[in-house]
Amino acid sequence: MEKIRVGVADDHEVILVGVESALGQCADIDLCFSVSTISDLLEKLASETIDVLLCDYEFAGDPHADGISLLRRIIRIAPQTKVVFLSMHTAPHILAEAMSAGAAGYIGKSRQDFVDLCHAVRSANRQAGFLPESLASQLLATVYSGGRKGSGLASLSVKEAAVVRMICSGLSITEVAQRLNRSPKTISNQKNAAMQKLGAKNDVELANIVRDLYR
Numbered sequence: 001m002e003k004i005r006v007g008v009a010d011d012h013e014v015i016l017v018g019v020e021s022a023l024g025q026c027a028d029i030d031l032c033f034s035v036s037t038i039s040d041l042l043e044k045l046a047s048e049t050i051d052v053l054l055c056d057y058e059f060a061g062d063p064h065a066d067g068i069s070l071l072r073r074i075i076r077i078a079p080q081t082k083v084v085f086l087s088m089h090t091a092p093h094i095l096a097e098a099m100s101a102g103a104a105g106y107i108g109k110s111r112q113d114f115v116d117l118c119h120a121v122r123s124a125n126r127q128a129g130f131l132p133e134s135l136a137s138q139l140l141a142t143v144y145s146g147g148r149k150g151s152g153l154a155s156l157s158v159k160e161a162a163v164v165r166m167i168c169s170g171l172s173i174t175e176v177a178q179r180l181n182r183s184p185k186t187i188s189n190q191k192n193a194a195m196q197k198l199g200a201k202n203d204v205e206l207a208n209i210v211r212d213l214y215r
Contacts, residue, residue: 001028003028003029003030004028004029004030004051004052004121004122004125005030005032005049005050005051005052006023006029006030006031006032006050006051006052006053006054006121007031007032007033007034007035007041007044007045007048007050007052007053007054007081008020008023008031008033008034008035008053008054008055009034009035009036009038009040009041009053009054009055009056010036010054010055010056010086011036011037011056011059011060012036012056013036015056015086015109016034016036018114019034019054019086019114019117020034022114022115022117022118023117023118023121025118026118026121028122029118029121032044032048032050033048033050037059038059038070041053041055041074042073042074042077045074045077045078045081046077046078049078049080050078050081051080051081051082051125052081052082052083052084052104052121052124052125053074053078053081053082053083053084054084054086054117054120054121055070055074055083055084055085055086056085056086056087057070057085057086057087057089057094057098058087058089066162066166066179066180067085067087067094067098067103068097068098068101068162068180069179069180069181071083071098071101071102071103072101072181075102082104082105082124082125082127083102083103083104083105083124084103084104084105084106084107084120084121084124084130085098085103085105085106085107086107086108086109087106087107087108087109088108088109090106090108090135091165093156093158093161093162093164093165094161094165095131095135096158096161097158097161097162099129099131100158101158104123104124104127104129104130105120105123105124105129105130105131106130106131106135107120107130107131107132107135108132108135113132116130116132120132155197155198156194156197156198157190159180159190160190160191160193160194160197161194162180163176163180163187163190163191163194164191164194164198164206166179166180167191167203167206167207168206168207173187173188173191194206
């Protein structure tokens with residue numbers, strides 16, 4: 001039986017150890033590499049062929065560490081590799097953004113989520129998108145809620161939601177533009193559109209609204 005070739009990238013050592021341990025129990029999976037920086041990841045992808053990459057959504061210390069920007073770089077270097085994101089950030093708009101951008105799956109970092117790692121790898125390798133039941137239910141609930149109410153984060157486009165998330169995490173318009181490879185004017189327009197939809201008059205109100213929506 002040909003094994004599924006897998007790479008892992010995360011900037012937290014404890015996560016790398018946990019993933020390695022979980023994958024080690026899967027006889028049909030071959031762990032080809034485990035790295036903790038984006039530069040090492042891109043070098044590995046350029047020199048090794050893997051089927052599935054389990055990758056953190058954000059890396060500390062990288063100016064282009066946002067998951068969508070990273071996914072685009074991975075696709076350029078290794079278009080045949082399926083990417084399954086690992087992240088503590090599991091808000092519905094982030095899931096939707098990642099999957100629509102081409103991710104093959106998304107999984108949290110809790111101990112319970114790690115039980116699904118092998119399943120996630122197999123599903124991604126079969127080109128069947130993977131979301132744990134808890135995240136899939138959360139995403140569906142948001143979609144249906146948005147359909148009934150026509151408001152909240154579900155009313156935002158994927159691009160607007162990404163901008164809102166970064167603004168609320170403390171990034172400036174310029175920093176968001178650099179991460180998403182868009183012009184500051186475009187980011188400003190998307191931010192303003194999102195604020196209008198959410199009824200926010202300034203950045204403080206925007207942050208409060210987003211926080212309250214996820215309570």
